Amino acid sequence: RRSPATALTAASHTRAGEAPESGGGQTNFPRAATAAYPDGGPPVHDYFDCSRGLSVYPQEGKIIIFYSMLPNGEMDDYSLHGGCDVLFSNATKWSANFWLWNKPYHFVDPARRRATKELTEEWI
Secondary structure, three states: OOOOEEEEEEOOOOOOOOOHHHOEOOEEEOOOOOOOOOOOOOOOOOOOOOOOOEEEOOOOOOEEEEEOEOOOOOEOHHHOOEEOOEOOOOOOOOEEEEEEOOOOOOOOOHHHHHHHHHHHHHHO
């Protein structure tokens, strides 16, 4: 079972009133196609370098959707992504993921049910 697509949304800016790109916190796709690499970037060696590929900065209410799998079911190496550091010490980034599955995904595993119940009791 794999997640062929992901929807990612930012619940907040990194700092109110600032341009999104000034505060960091972006989701970076280092192997995405760019003008310099129209067929996709080279393999990544520095996972903390957010200057390569494509960066999507957090903006409240903005959503990005990307595919992690190719139509033939293989993983898409160019969908590699990561969260970059928030640059301001007094700023935070809140975001949420929604994974779209290629098969039904039921939370029937006893350990998963137990963990979900514990988290629900603690946080809700």
